[in-house]
Amino acid sequence: KQEVTQIPAALSVPEGENLVLNCSFTDSAIYNLQWFRQDPGKGLTSLLLIQSSQREQTSGRLNASLDKSSGRSTLYIAASQPGDSATYLCAGGTSGSRLTFGEGTQLTVNP
Amino acid sequence: SAVISQKPSRDICQRGTSLTIQCQVDSQVTMMFWYRQQPGQSLTLIATANQGSEATYESGFVIDKFPISRPNLTFSTLTVSNMSPEDSSIYLCSVEDVRGPTYEQYFGPGTRLTVT
Numbered sequence: 001k002q003e004v005t006q007i008p009a010a011l012s013v014p015e016g017e018n019l020v021l022n023c024s025f026t027d028s029a030i031y032n033l034q035w036f037r038q039d040p041g042k043g044l045t046s047l048l049l050i051q052s053s054q055r056e057q058t059s060g061r062l063n064a065s066l067d068k069s070s071g072r073s074t075l076y077i078a079a080s081q082p083g084d085s086a087t088y089l090c091a092g093g094t095s096g097s098r099l100t101f102g103e104g105t106q107l108t109v110n111p
Numbered sequence: 112s113a114v115i116s117q118k119p120s121r122d123i124c125q126r127g128t129s130l131t132i133q134c135q136v137d138s139q140v141t142m143m144f145w146y147r148q149q150p151g152q153s154l155t156l157i158a159t160a161n162q163g164s165e166a167t168y169e170s171g172f173v174i175d176k177f178p179i180s181r182p183n184l185t186f187s188t189l190t191v192s193n194m195s196p197e198d199s200s201i202y203l204c205s206v207e208d209v210r211g212p213t214y215e216q217y218f219g220p221g222t223r224l225t226v227t
Contacts, residue, residue, distance in 0.1 A: 034216060043203055044154075044218040046112070089153060091216075097142055097207050098169075099216060101153040 002027040002094050006102035013080055014110050021075040021105045023090035032093040033066050033073045037086045038104070044089065048075070080109045113138055113208045115219035123225045124194055131190045132222045134204035139184035141209070144216070145177070148201040157202075160187050194226045 003026045013019055023033070031052045036044040048057045048064040050073070056065040063076040073090055087106045091099040114137040124130050134143065142161055146154040157177055158166045166179040180188045191198050201221045208215050 032214065036218070041201075041223065043220040044205075046215055046217055049215045091154075093214070093216075097144075097214060097216070098156055098159070099144075099154075099205075101155075103153045 002092050002100040004092050004100050004102035006105050008105060010106040012108040015082060017080050018078050019080055021088050023073040023102055025071050025092045028068045028071055030092040030094055034091045035064050035075050036089045039086050082109045082111050084109050113206050113217045117219040117222050119222060121223040126195050126226055128194055129190055129192045131188050132202055134187045134219055136185045136206050140206040142207040143187045144205045145189045146203045196226045199224060199226045
């Protein structure tokens with residue numbers, strides 16, 4: 001059974017700082033790894049998806065990497081802004097297109 | 112990317128009653144999913160709903176409690192039956208978009224349910 005863990009659970013940084021969010025998974029047979037953003041009381045916004053054959057994906061100030069052998073993914077946010085404050089969730093895709101979610105990292109970027 | 116809407120956006124219900132949540136997608140999709148997010152927790156998959164077949168439920172979820180309909184390729188409903196306060200959660204539907212090279216999942220805005 002796939003288990004996904006995210007570290008840290010919460011992170012508070014000053015504006016402008018570069019930061020890394022970590023995600024680990026137990027089953028290396030994932031077929032993709034997806035990062036989402038969730039604002040309080042809202043649904044999920046897809047940020048980046050990395051297929052199992054890929055090592056990383058980039059979108060603007062976001063870069064996500066995937067290392068299947070070690071069971072890890074990271075989300076790098078460059079030059080953080082207060083608008084980046086949200087909960088970030090990673091999810092591993094397995095058989096039947098099921099997504100297993102981590103508990104999330106609650107990010108606060110202070111002006 | 113697929114655009115998903117849900118109704119209602121939120122509701123407050125009394126225990127013992129049932130609520131049906133609707134999920135509408137702007138394009139035809141094969142696979143739709145229903146998730147639950149309990150307060151302060153992450154998302155848990157309830158079931159997978161494919162058009163033309165019975166929904167597939169995850170361990171811990173049963174059809175009598177969470178009946179699902181999937182009448183066509185753009186619509187699905189989830190009913191939360193005989194509700195108790197423990198059912199207070201955000202319920203989200205998602206779809207798998209296979210139009211591109213990746214099988215990315217997109218989520219609706221969620222339905223916030225409070226059971227009193």
